Amino acid sequence: MKILVCISKTPDTTAKIAFTDNNTKFDESGVQWIINPYDEWYALVRAIELKEADASTVINLVTVAGADADPIIRKALALGGDEAIRVNANSHDSFYIASQIADVAKQGGYDLILTGKETIDYNGSSIGGMVAELLDQPFISLAAKLELAGTKATLTREIEGGEEVCEADLPLVVSAQKGMAEARIPNMRGIMAARTKPLKVVEPVAADSLTTVAGFDLPPAKAGVKLVDPENVDELVRLLHEEAKAI
Amino acid sequence: MSVLIFIDAAEGQVKKSSLEAMTYGAKIAEQLNVAAEGVVLGNVTEDLAALGKYGVKKIHQVSNDELKNLDAQVYANVIAQVAEASGATVIVFSNSMDGKAIAPRLSARMKAGLVAGAVALPDTSNGFTVKKSVFSGKAFANISVATPVKIISLSPNAYKTVAGEGTAEVVAFAATVDAPKVKVTSVNKASGEVPLTEAEIVVSAGRGLKGPENWGMVEELAKLLHAATACSRPVADADWRPHNEHVGQTGFAIAPNLYIAIGISGAIQDLAGVNRSKVIVVINKDPEAPFFKAADYGIVGDAFEVVPKLIESIKKLKGVA
Ligand SMILES: Cc1cc2nc3c(=O)[nH]c(=O)nc-3n(C[C@H](O)[C@H](O)[C@H](O)COP(=O)(O)OP(=O)(O)OC[C@H]3O[C@@H](n4cnc5c(N)ncnc54)[C@H](O)[C@@H]3O)c2cc1C
Numbered sequence: 001m002k003i004l005v006c007i008s009k010t011p012d013t014t015a016k017i018a019f020t021d022n023n024t025k026f027d028e029s030g031v032q033w034i035i036n037p038y039d040e041w042y043a044l045v046r047a048i049e050l051k052e053a054d055a056s057t058v059i060n061l062v063t064v065a066g067a068d069a070d071p072i073i074r075k076a077l078a079l080g081g082d083e084a085i086r087v088n089a090n091s092h093d094s095f096y097i098a099s100q101i102a103d104v105a106k107q108g109g110y111d112l113i114l115t116g117k118e119t120i121d122y123n124g125s126s127i128g129g130m131v132a133e134l135l136d137q138p139f140i141s142l143a144a145k146l147e148l149a150g151t152k153a154t155l156t157r158e159i160e161g162g163e164e165v166c167e168a169d170l171p172l173v174v175s176a177q178k179g180m181a182e183a184r185i186p187n188m189r190g191i192m193a194a195r196t197k198p199l200k201v202v203e204p205v206a207a208d209s210l211t212t213v214a215g216f217d218l219p220p221a222k223a224g225v226k227l228v229d230p231e232n233v234d235e236l237v238r239l240l241h242e243e244a245k246a247i
Numbered sequence: 248m249s250v251l252i253f254i255d256a257a258e259g260q261v262k263k264s265s266l267e268a269m270t271y272g273a274k275i276a277e278q279l280n281v282a283a284e285g286v287v288l289g290n291v292t293e294d295l296a297a298l299g300k301y302g303v304k305k306i307h308q309v310s311n312d313e314l315k316n317l318d319a320q321v322y323a324n325v326i327a328q329v330a331e332a333s334g335a336t337v338i339v340f341s342n343s344m345d346g347k348a349i350a351p352r353l354s355a356r357m358k359a360g361l362v363a364g365a366v367a368l369p370d371t372s373n374g375f376t377v378k379k380s381v382f383s384g385k386a387f388a389n390i391s392v393a394t395p396v397k398i399i400s401l402s403p404n405a406y407k408t409v410a411g412e413g414t415a416e417v418v419a420f421a422a423t424v425d426a427p428k429v430k431v432t433s434v435n436k437a438s439g440e441v442p443l444t445e446a447e448i449v450v451s452a453g454r455g456l457k458g459p460e461n462w463g464m465v466e467e468l469a470k471l472l473h474a475a476t477a478c479s480r481p482v483a484d485a486d487w488r489p490h491n492e493h494v495g496q497t498g499f500a501i502a503p504n505l506y507i508a509i510g511i512s513g514a515i516q517d518l519a520g521v522n523r524s525k526v527i528v529v530i531n532k533d534p535e536a537p538f539f540k541a542a543d544y545g546i547v548g549d550a551f552e553v554v555p556k557l558i559e560s561i562k563k564l565k566g567v568a
Pocket of ligand 1: 455496549550
């Protein structure tokens with residue numbers, strides 16, 4: 001069994017979101033970078049669990065990023081995974097990134113490709129589906145459970161107001177979300193081992209970008225909270241009904 | 248040429264998020280001076296012609312038993328065929344769970360630039376630029392798409408449904424439908440409850456409620472308002488509430504009209520999931536709780552006293568005993 005886990009570097013969840021260059025660039029000054037939580041907590045940890053259940057499993061990590069992502073990949077390798085591949089390119093276009101991952105996937109011949117359900121910066125939820133299409137493989141989005149029996153996968157997928165259980169044969173692309181696994185912390189042994197695990201850097205293949213980021217905006221500041229006396233809850237209901245027209 | 252809107256009618260009924268997508272897509276069609284058309288997959292019981300009131304002039308229906316359940320690969324293939332036949336230059340989805348499965352596949356298949364999670368109409372004054380939510384609701388990005396066909400998936404609750412007049416012409420579309428490779432074996436849906444991501448009103452509670460036994464008043468308030476219930480992450484982690492109620496950076500991102508937060512501190516990761524709500528009400532006994540900074544209305548007080556009063560007061564407003 002060969003598993004490819006897609007890893008993305010994202011700003012820490014508490015990072016201050018600001019922009020420079022006339023609102024065209026994310027202001028990276030002082031920003032701490034982390035592994036995208038969905039990639040780490042759900043996709044990667046589930047892959048590690050599958051390897052724990054079947055020691056012959058090989059886990060490769062892939063990221064499409066510049067060298068500044070290397071510490072993040074090492075951190076992912078510290079959690080688990082046998083080797084990492086970094087496609088040396090910087091892009092914000094999902095199709096370009098998916099094309100690079102699909103190329104790595106084709107060469108590696110993976111049984112299972114796992115991504116997080118979305119990145120917490122661009123919130124695109126797009127890479128998994130695009131990779132699946134480029135590889136002509138089935139795609140299960142927003143999976144909260146994944147079990148394997150031989151070449152058959154059984155998954156639980158989130159749907160509006162509930163969930164559905166489905167089955168598909170490998171190879172398969174899955175985007176992972178909460179429920180898939182429990183977050184782990186790398187231990188000392190993992191951190192030491194990660195230093196010597198292979199991190200292969202490959203150059204990108206030619207691929208199109210379908211979109212560009214023209215600029216960013218910040219939401220308008222809130223006007224400030226209107227506080228209502230706890231002894232006068234009727235006033236809150238009146239405001240919600242008459243002023244906000246929300247109930 | 249057309250703007251083609253994917254009408255999600257799983258289980259035979261058109262979803263609310265698809266009504267938004269139709270209203271939105273029809274408006275884009277007007278902007279571009281082309282026809283608004285819809286595509287429905289599967290055997291739908293609802294009166295499709297009546298969807299004309301949301302601005303679609305024509306609906307392509309692909310009836311085939313293989314389309315009963317979602318296999319994104321099969322769906323994307325069929326939608327691509329319809330898009331080609333109708334000369335679609337813009338394809339609109341709702342950024343719902345199914346939209347997230349299908350739209351990226353279609354984008355890669357048609358090499359059509361995708362804007363996932365749009366919150367406004369495209370700006371066509373200079374090219375084609377669409378505003379979407381990024382950084383978990385903390386900012387917006389304007390995404391330019393230059394490909395001949397463009398795909399937009401619209402954030403739920405970002406565009407208001409408008410029902411006007413008119414009926415749509417419903418035509419059967421003969422598509423090549425592959426056998427699905429994904430087999431759905433069971434569907435588990437809490438019937439009668441409002442799905443969280445589609446809800447207009449959400450009542451949410453956090454660790455301030457002390458324990459799962461105290462959620463009765465939250466559920467009562469939600470029922471009264473036809474609202475969905477939600478919770479903060481530690482509440483879901485402690486299994487006080489089901490995981491599918493967890494909102495925030497690592498849970499669902501929602502944007503209801505009204506969000507009522509009870510006993511939630513308003514940590515930055517929690518706010519990331521709810522900061523696009525139109526009106527936010529916070530009930531917290533700590534006047535320093537960060538959530539008040541993001542709120543429109545607030546009550547500094549004990550939830551166990553305030554919420555029962557709120558229920559009584561809303562009952563009065565609604566005239567229920
Ligand atoms: C990477 C990362 C991702 C995260 N993702 C999420 C996420 O997706 N969603 C999420 O929610 N959190 C997330 N968190 C956790 C987040 O940081 C907070 O810990 C969490 O939101 C706190 O939950 P809470 O507000 O329910 O609990 P607390 O922080 O314990 O707050 C309880 C609040 O209730 C109030 N209170 C107590 N008693 C009463 C009473 N009787 N009446 C009224 N008010 C009362 C208190 O004043 C307090 O403000 C994440 C954290 C990290 C590090």
